[in-house]
Amino acid sequence: MNSHADHTTHEPAMIDCAAAVRMLWDYLDGHLDGDNDAAVRAHVTRCGHCFPHANFGQLVLDAVAEVRRDEPELTSLRGRVLQRLRAEGYDGP
Amino acid sequence: MSTSPTDREQAFHDIALRWLPDVTRFARSLTRDETNAEDLVQETFLRAWRHWDSFKPGSEARAWLFTIARNAWRKRAPRDARLVAVEDTALQALADQDFPLGAPSDVVQALTDADLRPAIRNAIAQLPDGFREVVELVELQEMQYVEAAEVLDIPVGTVRSRLFRARRLLQTSLLEHARDAGLVAASPEQEVRS
Numbered sequence: 274m275n276s277h278a279d280h281t282t283h284e285p286a287m288i289d290c291a292a293a294v295r296m297l298w299d300y301l302d303g304h305l306d307g308d309n310d311a312a313v314r315a316h317v318t319r320c321g322h323c324f325p326h327a328n329f330g331q332l333v334l335d336a337v338a339e340v341r342r343d344e345p346e347l348t349s350l351r352g353r354v355l356q357r358l359r360a361e362g363y364d365g366p
Numbered sequence: 367m368s369t370s371p372t373d374r375e376q377a378f379h380d381i382a383l384r385w386l387p388d389v390t391r392f393a394r395s396l397t398r399d400e401t402n403a404e405d406l407v408q409e410t411f412l413r414a415w416r417h418w419d420s421f422k423p424g425s426e427a428r429a430w431l432f433t434i435a436r437n438a439w440r441k442r443a444p445r446d447a448r449l450v451a452v453e454d455t456a457l458q459a460l461a462d463q464d465f466p467l468g469a470p471s472d473v474v475q476a477l478t479d480a481d482l483r484p485a486i487r488n489a490i491a492q493l494p495d496g497f498r499e500v501v502e503l504v505e506l507q508e509m510q511y512v513e514a515a516e517v518l519d520i521p522v523g524t525v526r527s528r529l530f531r532a533r534r535l536l537q538t539s540l541l542e543h544a545r546d547a548g549l550v551a552a553s554p555e556q557e558v559r560s
Contacts, residue, residue: 329469336482337505345390365375
């Protein structure tokens, strides 16, 4: 018996460009539910108008992610924070 | 709850002071000025220490500290400094367009191959305050919308809309960067408006 016999074929819903663009940021953030995610993915993959929107949106998210882990230099600031705290009675590490 | 001073100090160290890097980044985002940011960080931890007994164990210490920092900044910053750029109507109008920008594939490719970190840092720094705060919390500090909404004392929907509008401004800045850096030959705005 075909193991797929009980499965219903589920094509993504067809959506227009306006709907796809409206959901694009949520799609790129991974915030859409399964049906909407599939619908936007299917539309963006096929649509010459929306594909560059998605590409450029993803590029911005990737660029922001690259600066996410910038670590500020904190050695002297940490010392000044502890100095102020100790003046207020803090004597911890 | 009765704790010895040592327990209190150790808890403050373990739970609050560990967020010093994040509070510093947030303070820099609020103040856009290194000296003011460092003063704000010190004030934030000082206030946190004074009110440590009001912190609820198990709650989100980082959000609590951010709220203290933001409230402290709002009290000390000159009103005109806090409102800088918010009344830039051209910027607002651009941000208010609710569709993202598309770009030709060669522009995206050129930007993908470039080191965009300086451009993005600059673009974020130039955002209007209300947008920059949301980008800082959601994008850079990776807070959930609901957490950011609590820190900023605004509805979750406002966090979401400000974030999306800020991203549009960042896209515009990146396109300008591509043009200024010679990564693309022509003015991209003329080609990519949808």
